Amino acid sequence: MKTLIAYFSRTGITKKLAEDxxxxxxxxxxxxxxxxxxxxxxxxxxAEAKLENLKNARPAIVSKPQNLSEYDTVVVMFPIWWFTCPNIMLTFLEENDFAGKRIIPVCTYGSSGKGSSEAAMQKACPQASFTSCIEATALKDKAADAIAEAIAVD
Incomplete structure (x- = not known):
């Protein structure tokens, strides 16, 4: 079983968690x-995030992952923006083929929790199998362990 961690990070918090x-x-x-x-x-x-949500915008992404077909599990990590995942995550899910893949959503946030991110991602990518969103912020320094456990479940 091969796993890809695909992450979006504006401040570096989600990037560090992805690297760890x-x-x-x-x-x-x-x-x-x-x-x-x-x-x-x-x-x-x-303000940019609110505007994207209001317009249901899909921000363009620089590149797509190579050889996505090689992965069984994809962990998608993102910060919560305006009570949901950033719209760039929806672009990522809509523009790639996740048919038959297991997706493990992982969010970081300041105070709001996962919000409507699960529903938004499942709607954008109905051909994948989603696990429950792991709220990394609430787990503090145990987040990487919890994500590793979720990856290990087959």
Whole structure:
């Protein structure tokens, strides 16, 4: 069983968790990067996220993962933006073939919890099998262990 950790991170928190989890599990890493970078200002970024949600926008991604067909499990890691996953995650799920794959969503957040991220991702990618979203922030330093356990379940 081969695992890919695909992550989006604006501040580096989700990236660090993805890297720590990859080291622990031996999974491959893929950074989901927007063509148009989000603002470094928190307030401006919040406004961008709200606008994307209102318009149901799908931000363009720099590249797609190579050889996605080789992976059985894909861990998707993302921060919560405006009570859901960032729309760039929906772009990622809609533009790649996840038919028959197991997707493990993992979110980080400041205070809001996973919000509607599970429903949004399942709607964007109905051909995959989703596990429950792992709320990494609530697990603190045990998050990588919890993700590794979820990956190991077959």
């Amino acid at each position: 989890t990859a080291k622990k599990t031996g999974a491959d890493l893929f950074a989901i990067e927007p063509v148009k970078k989000y603002s470094g200002s928190y307030l401006l970024c919040v």
